Amino acid sequence: MIAAKVRDSIWSTRKADSLVGLKFMLVEVLGGIEAGRLMIAADTIGAGNGERVLVCTGSSARKMLGREDVPIDAAIIGIIDEDCKL
Amino acid sequence: MIAAKVRDSIWSTRKADSLVGLKFMLVEVLGGIEAGRLMIAADTIGAGNGERVLVCTGSSARKMLGREDVPIDAAIIGIIDEDCKL
Amino acid sequence: MIAAKVRDSIWSTRKADSLVGLKFMLVEVLGGIEAGRLMIAADTIGAGNGERVLVCTGSSARKMLGREDVPIDAAIIGIIDEDCKL
Amino acid sequence: MIAAKVRDSIWSTRKADSLVGLKFMLVEVLGGIEAGRLMIAADTIGAGNGERVLVCTGSSARKMLGREDVPIDAAIIGIIDEDCKL
């Protein structure tokens, strides 16, 4: 997983049918030599702008949705506690 | 997923049989430290040159086609709304 | 796999139900041109801060938990012996 | 997928039994910030030195062989048409 900060919501009206109802967030990788890399992750736990999140990538991201048919390669799996240093 | 801009179509006459009829687009990663990375993604939703798209990579890209037998590792899954800032 | 050093624990109170009880560690890639890249890995073998570990990524990380339903893309699979040079 | 140029054949006499009869090509990523990255891809469509090819990576590369038991993570899936600009 990577630690990232939520920057914004991403809206897509024309998209795959299987994605309808899914929320997408633009996140920015925090720390290390990949700091500043941008990704778009599906969010099912209600992460807000500015929050630090755990992002899971690859086939494992589909496990977050509990559906195998969704073309998703990144998902927010948790909000990092505020008092947690990175 | 990554946000990318469609640059061009890519044509391949000699290719795997399972790819016949599939459209390939050259896309360029937008924003962050990976801006400018090029990828080729399968397109089934009719993305046009210059449009900003969501690209899904890895095994999840195959889910976009609804077929497990296709050697595809990237697919356009949505068009990013025009008023959406990145 | 990559060799990494454990830097800290990462706490997430709001997270996917399937992750409850799982321990997350912030690890830093050791050596080579990716030295300093940060990752967050699930830990089931009790790695401590400062220890050097083997981290497995991608779908194979789920094999470490013996469960296919967990949205995990990195796991500590071993502690590197102290007298082992890197 | 990535666009790459075929540089050379790679020979391996001592290899996994499941790879016997498979052809390996050294390819170099074309264009963008990853230009110059080298990969070795399995080739089943007869790509020649100097040709520009589409390379599929990850689990999807195995789909090119139609066998799930082969330890292959990259495969040439098509030859890019000569008049296609990149």
Place this chain on the structure above:
Amino acid sequence: MIAAKVRDSIWSTRKADSLVGLKFMLVEVLGGIEAGRLMIAADTIGAGNGERVLVCTGSSARKMLGREDVPIDAAIIGIIDEDCKL
């Protein structure tokens, strides 16, 4: 796949039970813009220090072991012939 040079053996006494008996090698990526990246790969074909090898990554690496339960994301699949230029 990537071409890499074997640098050393890596020993891990405390590790996942499923890894017992498996040999791990530190390998360094050869050539291109990723030259010098370090990885740790499982070895079942007896690669020696200094030899150039083909390394397969991701879920396909598990195919090298013929077991789906092993948390391995990189495996040596062949020794590159000595007279083969890279």
